[in-house]
Amino acid sequence: MAATVDTVRQVEEVTGRAYKHGFVTDIDMDMAPKGLDETTIRFISAKKEEPEWLLEWRLKAFQQWQQMKEPNWAKVGYPPIDYQDLYYYAAPTQKPQLNSLDEVDPELLATYEKLGIPLKEQEILAGVVAVDAVFDSVSVATTYKKELEKHGVVFCSISEAVRTHPDLVKRYLGSVVPAADNYFACLNSAVFTDGSFVYIPKGVRCPMELSTYFRINAQNTGQFERTLIVAEEGSYVSYLEGCTAPQRDENQLHAAVVELVALDDAEIKYSTVQNWYPGDEDGKGGIYNFVTKRGACRGKRSKISWTQVETGSAITWKYPSCILQGDDSVGEFYSVAITNNAQQADTGTKMIHLGKNTRSTIISKGISAGRADNTYRGLVRVGKRADGARNFTQCDSLLIGDKCGAHTVPYIESKNPSARIEHEATTSKISEDQLFYCMSRGLSTEDSVGLIVNGFCKEVMKELPMEFAVEAQKLIGISLEGSVG
Amino acid sequence: MALLEIENLHAEVDGKPILKGIDLSIEAGQVHAIMGPNGSGKSTLSYVLAGREGYEVTEGSIRLDGHDLLEMEADERAVAGVFLAMQYPVELPGVTGMTFLREAVNARRKAVGEEEIDAMGFLKMVRAKAKTLGVTDDMLKRAVNVGFSGGEKKRNEILQMAVLEPKFCILDETDSGLDIDALKVVSEGVNALRTPERSMLVITHYQRLLNHIEPDVIHVLAHGRIQKSGGKELALELEQNGYADFVEAAA
Numbered sequence: 002m003a004a005t006v007d008t009v010r011q012v013e014e015v016t017g018r019a020y021k022h023g024f025v026t027d028i029d030m031d032m033a034p035k036g037l038d039e040t041t042i043r044f045i046s047a048k049k050e051e052p053e054w055l056l057e058w059r060l061k062a063f064q065q066w067q068q069m070k071e072p073n074w075a076k077v078g079y080p081p082i083d084y085q086d087l088y089y090y091a092a093p094t095q096k097p098q099l100n101s102l103d104e105v106d107p108e109l110l111a112t113y114e115k116l117g118i119p120l121k122e123q124e125i126l127a128g129v130v131a132v133d134a135v136f137d138s139v140s141v142a143t144t145y146k147k148e149l150e151k152h153g154v155v156f157c158s159i160s161e162a163v164r165t166h167p168d169l170v171k172r173y174l175g176s177v178v179p180a181a182d183n184y185f186a187c188l189n190s191a192v193f194t195d196g197s198f199v200y201i202p203k204g205v206r207c208p209m210e211l212s213t214y215f216r217i218n219a220q221n222t223g224q225f226e227r228t229l230i231v232a233e234e235g236s237y238v239s240y241l242e243g244c245t246a247p248q249r250d251e252n253q254l255h256a257a258v259v260e261l262v263a264l265d266d267a268e269i270k271y272s273t274v275q276n277w278y279p280g281d282e283d284g285k286g287g288i289y290n291f292v293t294k295r296g297a298c299r300g301k302r303s304k305i306s307w308t309q310v311e312t313g314s315a316i317t318w319k320y321p322s323c324i325l326q327g328d329d330s331v332g333e334f335y336s337v338a339i340t341n342n343a344q345q346a347d348t349g350t351k352m353i354h355l356g357k358n359t360r361s362t363i364i365s366k367g368i369s370a371g372r373a374d375n376t377y378r379g380l381v382r383v384g385k386r387a388d389g390a391r392n393f394t395q396c397d398s399l400l401i402g403d404k405c406g407a408h409t410v411p412y413i414e415s416k417n418p419s420a421r422i423e424h425e426a427t428t429s430k431i432s433e434d435q436l437f438y439c440m441s442r443g444l445s446t447e448d449s450v451g452l453i454v455n456g457f458c459k460e461v462m463k464e465l466p467m468e469f470a471v472e473a474q475k476l477i478g479i480s481l482e483g484s485v486g
Numbered sequence: 487m488a489l490l491e492i493e494n495l496h497a498e499v500d501g502k503p504i505l506k507g508i509d510l511s512i513e514a515g516q517v518h519a520i521m522g523p524n525g526s527g528k529s530t531l532s533y534v535l536a537g538r539e540g541y542e543v544t545e546g547s548i549r550l551d552g553h554d555l556l557e558m559e560a561d562e563r564a565v566a567g568v569f570l571a572m573q574y575p576v577e578l579p580g581v582t583g584m585t586f587l588r589e590a591v592n593a594r595r596k597a598v599g600e601e602e603i604d605a606m607g608f609l610k611m612v613r614a615k616a617k618t619l620g621v622t623d624d625m626l627k628r629a630v631n632v633g634f635s636g637g638e639k640k641r642n643e644i645l646q647m648a649v650l651e652p653k654f655c656i657l658d659e660t661d662s663g664l665d666i667d668a669l670k671v672v673s674e675g676v677n678a679l680r681t682p683e684r685s686m687l688v689i690t691h692y693q694r695l696l697n698h699i700e701p702d703v704i705h706v707l708a709h710g711r712i713q714k715s716g717g718k719e720l721a722l723e724l725e726q727n728g729y730a731d732f733v734e735a736a737a
């Protein structure tokens with residue numbers, strides 16, 4: 002009926018609102034020469050004063066990468082990436098060793114403040130969150146270090162960890178995502194620049210949320226961060242990452258690797274609020290977000306849960322996974338993926354059940370508007386020895402307008418007859434009835450859409466740490482602004 | 487001047503004319519009832535008044551307090567004081583009743599430049615009103631209308647009305663689906679909202695509701711026009727004779 006036509010027209014009219022974080026920071030940068038070969042890798046490694054073993058590890062990964070082919074099975078399309086036309090290292094020029102936040106370039110502090118991430122410790126959510134801020138290739142500040150050290154928690158940039166905790170890094174780096182795991186992970190292994198390192202000692206419940214903010218600033222620069230979190234026996238940590246980038250006409254590559262290790266009775270809660278620049282309404286510019294995230298539940302009764310709210314990026318290619326090795330271990334994946342305009346997302350998870358009585362839950366909420374494409378791709382695999390393994394998967398898609406797409410691609414492989422795997426999927430539209438109902442109570446079109454979509458995502462949103470849930474709720478509203486009439 | 491003035495209103499849906507020249511004026515403080523056969527255009531009139539998209543006004547005017555309603559979107563009309571208790575209330579999965587009410591109240595406050603409402607005070611106020619209408623705490627915590635019984639949905643509509651305190655209320659078959667006791671409770675709730683400033687338009691099929699909510703004027707709508715207006719006796723007359731006179735007269 003007429004109303005639907007209007008809805009679609011309004012989608013077209015108002016989409017592509019200004020991206021709030023699209024500004025550029027003008028700052029002196031120390032860059033590696035453009036392009037990628039062994040020299041680039043040696044340059045990065047030298048800049049970071051890395052030990053020989055790490056350089057070797059990088060070089061080996063680079064050799065393997067050169068033999069590999071870029072994957073094309075995902076339901077995303079983009080012109081070929083010229084890997085020689087990128088910068089692989091960009092760091093703000095600054096004094097190498099910072100003793101306190103006062104020494105951080107004020108331009109940088111101002112940038113983070115504009116992003117709503119004050120790095121002055123006293124201001125950070127009254128002490129409930131510690132932040133590591135990564136600007137292009139390097140970590141610029143980590144807050145609350147002293148407080149964390151009291152509990153034996155290590156939270157620093159991975160470059161720093163290579164220097165201060167080489168044994169831990171050597172032991173766990175690449176142990177969950179091997180260097181040659183896939184094309185983008187392999188590239189990352191060769192050229193990774195920075196990222197966060199977290200170590201929670203035995204029996205410690207990390208006293209605050211840990212959080213990293215990633216920011217791509219420099220032009221034609223790839224961001225290859227690497228995050229490693231190790232939770233020893235009986236420990237607990239909740240970690241959140243947020244991401245933004247300036248608005249640029251060229252596409253920027255982001256190929257991160259995240260590895261989590263949970264030992265006996267340990268729990269890691271990893272939350273992502275991803276708001277990279279999505280490109281304009283015609284699909285010009287925006288971040289290519291090709292990320293490998295994987296957690297190993299090595300210990301008995303260990304638990305890893307991934308919660309993600311993905312609203313940005315031109316293309317998202319990302320499957321946070323859990324390898325459930327320990328008996329009775331638990332994997333969870335809660336996801337909200339929003340695509341608007343020309344955005345494409347192919348995202349989902351892999352739950353690999355190896356131990357006995359391992360359980361996994363997957364709740365995925367995909368929302369597409371404009372001409373966007375949104376694919377859920379999920380694998381549930383149950384190994385021979387995983388007696389009593391259980392999985393529950395629920396995939397819901399919400400469509401706004403009639404030019405967007407939603408696809409659900411579940412793969413189920415079970416080698417154990419005692420496994421129980423359930424899969425539910427629904428696709429719905431924001432109905433004109435719902436919009437009118439909300440508006441007839443006084444809500445603007447945009448607030449109505451925000452309310453309905455947040456309701457649709459509720460099961461996922463409630464998994465986010467309290468401090469970030471409100472922010473994420475607003476982000477959902479903003480990213481769909483004008484997508485419906 | 488009357489609070490609500492409808493003049494020569496023509497409206498169509500999907501190119502099909504439904505309302506064919508409605509004249510109606512309701513004074514502040516008055517309650518008018520509309521009765522009429524199925525498909526005569528009662529709900530259509532309520533949607534046109536509330537500003538639903540797809541219901542196109544081709545002729546005529548609607549004024550509330552002198553303001554041209556046709557110039558306003560649905561949300562603006564709501565803020566201006568129009569409220570529609572729907573014949574078929576809509577489900578909002580994942581949105582709790584309390585959140586929905588708070589958002590609605592804050593939307594109004596935002597429109598007039600007021601701060602957001604104090605959450606604690608609001609909670610108390612809503613709970614008190616909910617209690618008088620037989621809306622349980624559980625219903626406020628659940629998603630709006632999801633899994634509600636027909637009667638629960640209707641009560642919930644009246645609760646929204648009580649909380650939002652509109653100037654002009656349209657009740658579209660609020661009585662259908664209510665059991666005998668609920669009809670009494672809801673009617674009392676509606677009567678409590680009758681003030682000298684507030685007007686109501688009550689759409690119903692049954693004279694029974696009008697025993698509880700006594701209207702000042704009753705109109706018969708058929709074939710997209712008001713065929714007859716009168717006092718309470720008109721409802722009794724309809725109860726006796728049905729709509730045959732009007733349907734045939736206009737056919």
Ligand SMILES: Nc1ncnc2c1ncn2[C@@H]1O[C@H](COP(=O)(O)OP(=O)(O)OP(=O)(O)O)[C@@H](O)[C@H]1O
Nearest residue numbers: 002499500502504523524525526527528529530531
């Ligand atoms: N989208 C539409 N397309 C075509 N005709 C429509 C549409 N919506 C409503 N109508 C028609 O408009 C007429 C009036 O409908 P309306 O819902 O206003 O009646 P009503 O008086 O409220 O009836 P009831 O007493 O059954 O609630 C009906 O004939 C209906 O079929």
Ligand SMILES: [Mg+2]
Nearest residue numbers: 528529530573
């Ligand atoms: Mg009706």
